[in-house]
Amino acid sequence: MALDEIAAACGTPCYVYSARGILNRYQAYDEAFGRTPHLVCYAVKANSNLSLLRLLAHAGAGFDIVSGGELFRVLQAGGTPSKIVFSGVGKTSDEIEYALNCRIHSFNCESEPELALINELALKRGLRARVALRVNPDVDAATHPYISTGLRDNKFGVDIADAERVYEYAQSLPGLAPESVSCHIGSQLLDAAPLMEAVDRMVALAGRLQKRGLPIRNLDLGGGLGIAYQPGQSTPLIAAFIEEMKQRVSELGLTIMIEPGRSLVGECGVLLSRVIHRKKNSVKEFVVLDAAMNDLLRPALYQAHHEILPVTQSSRPLMTADIVGPVCETGDFLAKGRTVPELEAGELVAVMSAGAYGFVMSSNYNSRPRVAEVLVEDNRWRIVRQREKFEDLVRGE
């Protein structure tokens, strides 16, 4: 699909996603599990556009949600409640009630007070809520500190050393059915080894819990598989990754659940932007784009690398520049000291691998309307979220 056609029709900046790319990755997960009982729960936080959720729901995916808002989106998109898991360190009573009323699959719980709260709300409805404890296996995911979650000093989960005691507590509460064990050690993992280490610890724990008589049926191993943001970066392949996971889990008769986000959608989206102008000072050159940190926060927040390519390929000299947006912050950059083909004012660039944690983390900072989102399906494209108007900026004020 020609990106310049899309830009001409719907303006820039805009996110453009590939439906085929997303479905291929979902199928790679699903097929790698084969006959092993499994549930692939897409982590909605990575990209929660209704049209993407609808695609995945039709393909049979489950969903991992972290808020009432995400639950609402999944239901709007036709997601099946019995395939939804609810994660997150601070679910409110309202959110828990909403999820109980919808009869979701289970809650991934992160503390004893949370277990007590879910128990109380379930009993009021005469229900037994299926729960997992999110266990912190204390392995170092070796990723950016802001997206590493499996170490003891993170806010997430229950220490593995404490897990058996907390499971006994959950088992003692009549409104809970502790049927699953869950973990998630971090995101953008480029090496599968720490995850496999966590899998081994989780399998051992599930075995110990079963011996104590707990009805453990599911093992939820979270998300985290990384993608190649830089050319030549190597990442574990979905099929090999799942194969290794399967081998480690066999025997206990558990259903394997996973919660991939980035690896399903990250590489299937670009942020399309236009160069406003170039500007030089005594020490450097800047390329000023119409997209900024409010549209794609990852470079500013995590020093993340996204390739930036001219949409029209031609042989031209290279330049080194900071590629920045119009927002009034020094932290507003999409790339620093980047060598790219010489870019001209007015031309289009594609910020690559922006399908995950792109639009969803965008804001109206500097009163910039949030951008449009476009979905490419087969040889057609359509707008799946309208660009915001100025009126949208002041709605509710």
Ligand code: LLP
């Ligand atoms: N499950 C749980 C409980 C999670 O916390 C996350 C991500 C996932 C699954 C999905 O992980 P993935 O497969 O996407 O790695 N905004 C950051 C990423 C934050 C990830 C938070 N949790 C970024 O832009 O890199």
